[in-house]
Amino acid sequence: MATFSVDSVRARFPAISRHVHPPVFLDNAAGTQVPQSVVDAVADAMVNGSCNLGGKFSGSRRAMDIWDAAHQAGADIVGAPSARGVIIGQNMTALTLHISRSIGRLCQPGDEIVVTRMDHEGDVAPWLLMAQDRGLIVRWVPFDKISWQVSPDALRAVMGPRTRLVAINYASNLTGAINDVRALTQVAHQFGALVYVDAVQMAPHHLPDVTQLDCDFLVCSSYKFFGPHLGVLWGRESVLDRLEAYRCRCVSDDLPGKFEHGTSQTELMAGLAATADYLASLGDEAGYSGSRRERMLGGYKAFEPHETALTLRLIEGIMAIPGMTIHGITNPNRIAERVPTVSFTHDRISTHTFAQALADQEIFVWSGHNYAIEPVRHLGLDEDTGVVRLAIAHYNTAAEIDQVLAALSDIAK
Ligand SMILES: Cc1ncc(COP(=O)(O)O)c(C=O)c1O
DSSP states (O other): OOOOOHHHHHHTOHHHHTOSSOOEEOBTTTOOOOOHHHHHHHHHHHHHOOSOTTOSSHHHHHHHHHHHHHHHHHHHHHTOSOGGGEEEESOHHHHHHHHHHHHHTTOOTTOEEEEESSSOGGGTHHHHHHHHHHTOEEEEEOOOTTTOSOOHHHHHHHOOTTEEEEEEESBOTTTOBBOOHHHHHHHHHHTTOEEEEEOTTTTTTSOOOHHHHTOSEEEEEGGGTTSOSOEEEEEOHHHHHHSOOOOOTTSOSOTTGGGSOSSOOHHHHHHHHHHHHHHHHHHHHTTOOSSHHHHHHHHHHHHHHHHHHHHHHHHHHHHTSTTEEEOSOOOGGGGGGBOSEEEEEESSSOHHHHHHHHHHTTEEOEEEOTTOHHHHHHTTOOTTTBEEEEEOOTTOOHHHHHHHHHHHHHHHO
8 A cells, every 4th residue: 555656746846856866865863855835835834824813804805714634644643532632833942942931830849850861852851941041950871872762661670759751862863863851751751750752863764653742742843754844843732721821911812822922924834734734645646535644644654665665775885885874774674763863973074074064065964063062972972073863754765875875884984
């Protein structure tokens, strides 16, 4: 059933298909390209929905429809039971900084929170700031350097009766390792702590399911999964209802509006709904039917073998180049435990040299810590040079992987 055509996908992305020799986009963990349908939806909203919300006139009603559709898209993306718990904002970091102020109000001085050595700064710094503001104790949980994951036992070891929050990533933006978030959530809940999941790197490759994970919050960024520059935060409604929002006095106490400040980015919200439709269309093409969420799940299922094949090809190719070390899971039998983001260092050549040489050939990759400061430190890597990060998306091709491998080989000579 799971048919997937990378050629047909690429034809839908103008940034890729308008070039005879398109750049090789392997910077996807930092941001993905968008299909034409998303571009069109954004443009259409700027023409037909560029009014503020809450007015009696048709333009405002149209903007409100866009707002509603975007929140429903957010619910479909994270598997939420309703759109009431979906908060849309500038990006993951802004949303996390914002909600952390409210979560902090639930905590008393001397309470504890848990953050990890595996997370991106966006899921570390807001909690450190919250701890500073509220007089909280920060407990750190490491990831295992063999499994690359945070184990439930490691988490249990830092939990206590006063732990109020566990902030954990679903997949690492540096190593690509995926955590067993459901198991970690179970541990956290045994101690009565809230669980905040950073799904930014997971969402482009596996659709999160907040119901199955049983977490209390989950956040992702739509520009990482072929959409506009927005963040989507889901919160358990009973928790969000309890939280005091930092908001203007004339904003109502209703969800989710109480957590969305100022004027909405309506055109980007239109793009978010179109992104969910794009992902569902991949399911349609592979013969899936049902709700949009079911069709999206079908789409992900359809492109998974393609992404896996590219990842294995990339890992195998990098490992064949003398001097290379991959920082993440390389065992093909564990490939399902990682996303297709592959980071490496070389024993002689700087990561920045690789990234520049690849950039000179229109191969887009990142070098440095990639905001994964804690993982870089935990691995004993240099904070400035960090790693070279190659991040695959479903629109990449085997030919592109071969091209980058040939280039890496040349640079390493
Ligand atoms: C795992 C992870 N978390 C959080 C972020 C921050 O996302 P944003 O830039 O949308 O705030 C990123 C960005 O790369 C990320 O990879």
